[in-house]
Amino acid sequence: MTKTADSVWNECLSFIKDNIKPQAYKTWFEPIKPIKIAGEALTIQVPSKFFYEWLEEHYIKLLRVALMKQLGNDAKLIYDVRMENTYSSNRPQTVKIPSSNRNPLKSQNVTVPLETKNRELRNPFVIPGLQKVKIESQLNPNYNFNNFVEGDSNRLARSAGMAVANKPGGTSFNPLLIYGGVGLGKTHIAHAIGVEIKDKYPDKTVLYISSEKFTQQFIDSVKSNTRNDFIHFYQMIDVLIIDDVQFLSGKTGTQDVFFHIFNHLHQNGKQVILTSDKAPVDMQDIEQRLLSRFKWGLSAELQAPDYETRISILQNKLFRDGVEMPEEIVDYIAKNIKSNVRELEGVLISMIAQSSFNRREYTLELARQIVDKFVKNTKKEVSIDYIQKVVSKYFDMDVATLQSKTRKRHIVQARQLAMYFAKRMTKSSLASIGSQIGHRDHATVLHACKTVDNLTETDKLFRKYVDDLTKKLTF
Numbered sequence: 021m022t023k024t025a026d027s028v029w030n031e032c033l034s035f036i037k038d039n040i041k042p043q044a045y046k047t048w049f050e051p052i053k054p055i056k057i058a059g060e061a062l063t064i065q066v067p068s069k070f071f072y073e074w075l076e077e078h079y080i081k082l083l084r085v086a087l088m089k090q091l092g093n094d095a096k097l098i099y100d101v102r103m104e105n106t107y108s109s110n111r112p113q114t115v116k117i118p119s120s121n122r123n124p125l126k127s128q129n130v131t132v133p134l135e136t137k138n139r140e141l142r143n144p145f146v147i148p149g150l151q152k153v154k155i156e157s158q159l160n161p162n163y164n165f166n167n168f169v170e171g172d173s174n175r176l177a178r179s180a181g182m183a184v185a186n187k188p189g190g191t192s193f194n195p196l197l198i199y200g201g202v203g204l205g206k207t208h209i210a211h212a213i214g215v216e217i218k219d220k221y222p223d224k225t226v227l228y229i230s231s232e233k234f235t236q237q238f239i240d241s242v243k244s245n246t247r248n249d250f251i252h253f254y255q256m257i258d259v260l261i262i263d264d265v266q267f268l269s270g271k272t273g274t275q276d277v278f279f280h281i282f283n284h285l286h287q288n289g290k291q292v293i294l295t296s297d298k299a300p301v302d303m304q305d306i307e308q309r310l311l312s313r314f315k316w317g318l319s320a321e322l323q324a325p326d327y328e329t330r331i332s333i334l335q336n337k338l339f340r341d342g343v344e345m346p347e348e349i350v351d352y353i354a355k356n357i358k359s360n361v362r363e364l365e366g367v368l369i370s371m372i373a374q375s376s377f378n379r380r381e382y383t384l385e386l387a388r389q390i391v392d393k394f395v396k397n398t399k400k401e402v403s404i405d406y407i408q409k410v411v412s413k414y415f416d417m418d419v420a421t422l423q424s425k426t427r428k429r430h431i432v433q434a435r436q437l438a439m440y441f442a443k444r445m446t447k448s449s450l451a452s453i454g455s456q457i458g459h460r461d462h463a464t465v466l467h468a469c470k471t472v473d474n475l476t477e478t479d480k481l482f483r484k485y486v487d488d489l490t491k492k493l494t495f
């Protein structure tokens with residue numbers, strides 16, 4: 021049977037699939053298209069230069085073994101890289117890059133990819149004297165790669181950020197645009213890249229600035245007739261990090277000046293890093309020519325972290341703060357705060373503050389109260405009937421017993437707990453809770469809530485009841 025590019029690649033894929041994690045397979049191998057086979061050389065198309073670099077760095081051994089199995093010891097691999105970031109054409113071009121010399125896959129002469137050719141453009145704008153000015157980077161050293169927890173949701177952005185930090189201006193991800201929802205770590209990664217670059221290349225001029233501040237500086241420069249100085253200043257920077265570029269939307273003057281600064285930096289091999297709460301396609305009121313430049317490099321999305329990553333972020337923070345917290349509480353927080361890392365950290369900070377200032381112990385109930393303040397309206401709606409059923413079942417009694425007039429201690433406690441949870445977890449009034457739980461009045465419910473609060477503080481066994489029931493009622 022004659023081998024086609026598809027058949028060879030499919031065989032390689034099934035081998036590769038068995039040897040790496042599903043997520044990595046999905047990210048790095050599914051997007052590849054086999055293009056052609058000529059003798060022992062298979063050409064595969066990859067979506068970007070970044071992609072090619074990533075494969076070479078991380079998967080070349082695996083690719084080699086897979087390919088040799090199919091094509092023998094003389095197997096060659098040629099990448100067909102879609103090039104989006106060339107100046108001359110709107111249509112993506114492709115560039116052929118043989119697999120690197122570092123590996124035994126025999127390669128043809130390495131072609132220098134278009135965009136990495138040295139560009140020796142001289143800066144005609146530099147004002148003598150200004151060049152030596154020392155610029156404060158405005159970086160926050162607390163945001164670094166060491167404390168940025170890696171997970172599937174941020175792997176691409178984090179890795180691209182690290183690649184940029186290793187070779188600012190020297191990779192194809194220029195600009196690097198990191199985008200994603202609120203509180204997912206865009207600012208953290210942006211700073212981390214800058215911090216790492218300053219560490220590795222102390223002589224490079226790095227500047228972090230929010231779009232808001234950039235806009236304000238520009239407006240001031242127009243007012244004070246120093247627009248040119250403003251532009252010259254930004255053109256001297258080696259690594260420009262602009263946070264929240266969506267803020268430029270509708271601000272045509274600022275967009276225009278940024279466009280010129282951007283072009284100048286890019287043409288001179290300087291690195292631009294941008295963050296935004298949206299992907300370029302979804303940005304509104306940003307000029308097309310600017311948007312198309314945003315797309316030149318790599319747009320990497322930060323997604324909401326999955327459960328495992330949320331747990332790691334929490335544990336990492338606890339470890340750094342030297343705090344020990346029961347696993348079930350960490351688990352509770354991770355299960356209930358899903359879409360915002362800032363909130364995840366916020367709950368921990370509140371827990372730690374409550375415990376150190378108000379001498380409260382870390383309990384599930386405390387976690388629940390704090391989580392509720394962070395995630396409004398996401399509380400599972402529970403009915404008073406449901407609460408009574410869960411509480412009765414927990415204490416091994418039926419609902420009628422829980423509602424009865426008896427004053428037996430364990431039944432009274434069960435009833436009080438039902439009232440307490442009804443007050444916490446429903447919007448019902450005290451009177452309505454009382455009437456639904458054994459026809460009591462509002463004062464009885466109030467007393468029940470206070471008793472539960474007191475006992476939770478003083479009685480270990482009782483606190484366990486509250487924690488167990490909290491779990492049953494909230495998961």
Ligand SMILES: Nc1ncnc2c1ncn2[C@@H]1O[C@H](COP(=O)(O)OP(=O)(O)OP(=O)(O)O)[C@@H](O)[C@H]1O
Pocket residue numbers: 163167168169170174200201202203204205206207208209297333361362365
């Ligand atoms: N993967 C992570 N590991 C550790 N900390 C993280 C991670 N992701 C986010 N954080 C932390 O979450 C908080 C919020 O992150 P950051 O301010 O960078 O979010 P953002 O995406 O820029 O938010 P906004 O959209 O509001 O500007 C920060 O304290 C940051 O350190």
